[in-house]
Amino acid sequence: MTSLIPHLKERIGQRDYTIGVIGLGYVGLPAVVRFGEVGFRVLGFDIDPDKVKRLTAGESYIRHLPADRIVSLSRSGRFEATTDFVRLGEADALLVCVPTPLTRHRNPDLQYVTQTADAIARTLRVGQLICLESTTYPGTTEELLLPRFEARGLKAGEDFFLVFSPEREDPGNTHFGLATMPKVLGGVSDACGELGEALYTTIVPTVVRVASPKAAEMTKLLENIYRAVNIALVNELKMLSDRMGIDIWEVIHAAATKPFGFQAFYPGPGLGGHCIPIDPFYLTWKAREYGMATRFIELAGEINHAMPTWVVGKVVEALNGRGKSLNGAKVLVLGVAYKPNIDDQRESPALEILTLLRQQGAQVNYSDPHVPRCYGHRHYPDLDLTALPLTTETLQTQDAVILVTNHSAFDVEFIGHHARLIVDTRNTFKGFPPNKIVKA
């Protein structure tokens, strides 16, 4: 049988090739824009009709992705968004960017991936390239996707092509994006890897080929576990340093002057976002199949998970020192997005902190220039707050202010000047009078 690869590569080169992106969220939408901007026709698929409607109207629902990029793509006539999954067969390549959360019992919840795989299988045709981008445990591509597709009577590497290529998107990062970062990729066969590489080379500077989808899946998990474990390490050292009267921030900055062998990680109020608190546990689950416990992951999870409680403990201590109790105190949380300069609240430690404060009788409020309303979270159904404007009066009437997320839009001088007590989880208020600032 003649290989389809040379012909498909030629079509990629000529942009006579349609990209379908499934799941138009924080990962999928930037991929749509990037492929569109380098000249491909792009079809976006999502089960959420509201997202499709907004994209069709030229709106962006991701704050750091400007709407003008969507508008100019739509005007080019090369982009369409749809909820009609029968159209999956129109795409030459399908990128799967759907969520991979944990279940209530903290096991992998692959329902979105398997639903998508079933939908693709229904319209799979000769020549299609399928790229799973969602973060998941090693084995997902070959154990969950491949059998569904081959059950259609087509053979991977000959009739259709299948790869795993993890996404390194870091929302809000102004230094690195899809266009500037190498992309790891592992194909089910050499032919799959070759076609995947040909496609992604059009949008990233380098494609890093690994031997298998499993190796690519593990690479993404290593990157995120590395962060989770190192953050836990500095969080533990932060608590110890606090007891010993040592400033952990000073220590980290000093250690970071070593020109080799040390990479600085910083403590904080706990992990947030869709990735670092969740992805490591995909591996923990899979490791059980191999009779292994992932002890570093579990320990890091335990320490990082305890951070909101520790921060609230520091608020209690600070108020006590002023003859006040948390019960009845007015407390303002600054920043509910899980990291600076974005609007994403998923798994944000601020949600846990607000809930813990409330459980102990505090009157809680928050302020966040990127999040006008804080509500509707899976684990915090009772939270429904509207952001307070950060005025002199707001600050002066609080018994304590907790800096959880250090957005650049926060006026540090202004807050430091007007707040009565600041519990600072990010070392943002260094240099302010120590009687006002409590590091946590």
Ligand SMILES: NC(=O)c1ccc[n+]([C@@H]2O[C@H](COP(=O)([O-])OP(=O)(O)OC[C@H]3O[C@@H](n4cnc5c(N)ncnc54)[C@H](O)[C@@H]3O)[C@@H](O)[C@H]2O)c1
């Ligand atoms: N957000 C990040 O920074 C980031 C970075 C790297 C990797 N990832 C990984 O990428 C994947 C997607 O994450 P995200 O942050 O973009 O999620 P998201 O929630 O922002 O977007 C997912 C989109 O998929 C849609 N969707 C759900 N089920 C679907 C289905 N069956 N068919 C079509 N669309 C469906 C949702 O409506 C939503 O629009 C996850 O595996 C995540 O771990 C995320």
